[in-house]
Each structure stands twice: as structure tokens, then as C-alpha cells.
Amino acid sequence: MFVKVCGLSTPESVQAAVESGADAVGFVLTKSPREVSPNRARDLLVHVPDGVAAVGVFRHETAADAVATAREAGLEWVQLHGTRSPEDVKTVHDAGMKLVRAVTMGAAPDEFAEWGEELLLIDAAVPGSGEAWDYSSVRKLDLGGRQWLLAGGLTPSNVGAAALEAQAWGVDVSSGVESSRGVKDLGLVRAFVRAAKA
Secondary structure (H helix, E strand, O other): OEEEEOOOOOHHHHHHHHHHOOOEEEEEOOOOOOEOOHHHHHHHHOOOOOOOEEEEEEOOOOHHHHHHHHHHHOOOEEEEOOOOOHHHHHHHHHOOOEEEEEEEOOOOHHHHOOOOOOEEEEEOOOOOOOOOOOHHHHHHOOOOOOOEEEEOOOOOOOHHHHHHHHOOOEEEEOHHHEEEOOEEOHHHHHHHHHHHHO
């Protein structure tokens, strides 16, 4: 099970994630309670070992602006939320970067098509709510054995069952391992990664 822990903003939270076995960590470089500056992300990057993907997360920015900011932060992965196009995938790849393309369960059917991204992230119909949803509904999509991450409302206590329900390749968490909005609970981070890997 591939595990990504998103919205990290302190050296301690990055270390808790990677030492527990997370495969990817996410730094939010867009307006959010979890936002960090490119310089801050670059500082946190020193705690990310080789073999763990470090992802810059963007929502409203163009693909080109996201690439420029990710490059400033020293990141090789970009995660794009919002309505996107195959051209955005090309922009990221032309820059020599890898892409996580995020879609919500309420998106148009063609947004679930294979556009060449490295990972597809499937979020709740209302992303950011932190509430659990019908994870089994993902099985109605034709994902054709692709590498994709389940997100939205996941916690250490429900991630195992949710991943099984959705038949997920991987999982992504942010608010589900926080003690308050934007503040990671190191114990919950470790528990989540352990539960997902189990």
C-alpha cells in the first residue's frame, strides 16, 4: 500500500511520516491553513530521504506557475487540484517533473481518463471536508489497473477498511492526522502509516 501524508509543515511531522514508512509527503504551496512557502518546503526537504516522493500541492495555480514554484522549492513532484486538461500534464512532464492529478468523485467522467499522470488522486465529492464517504463507489470507475490514491476523510481507524472497500492502490491523508486544523499529531501520523501498511 502506497501511503502519502500531506500538508506537512514541520521537521518533526516530516520525520514522523518517513520514519513510519510513508512513500510520499506533501507540502501545500497554495492558499490553505497548511500552506508553506517555497523556502520552507526546501528546508523541510532535507528531512525527506531518497526514495520518498516530495510533492508540491497546488489548487488554483496554472500548471506553469505550479511548476515554477515547485522548482523554487526543489521538488520533483507536482499535485494539481481543480479542473485540469491533458495540456497541464504535458506542461508538468515537459518540465521534467512527475504529476499527481487530483479529481473529485463528482468530476465529469472524462476527468478519470488516463492522461499520462504518474498518479491519480480520487477525493471526496466535497474535498477538504475531512468527512468519510462511500469509498466503495470508486469501484464503479474504470481505472484499468492504474496507480491511484484514495483521499478524503481517512483516519488511522478507518483507512484499512476504506482501502479495501475502494480496492485502492494507495492512500493520502491530511486532516485525518491533525490535532487541530493544519497541526499534525505525530502519534496519529505514525498510526495512520502503520494502519495503511498493515
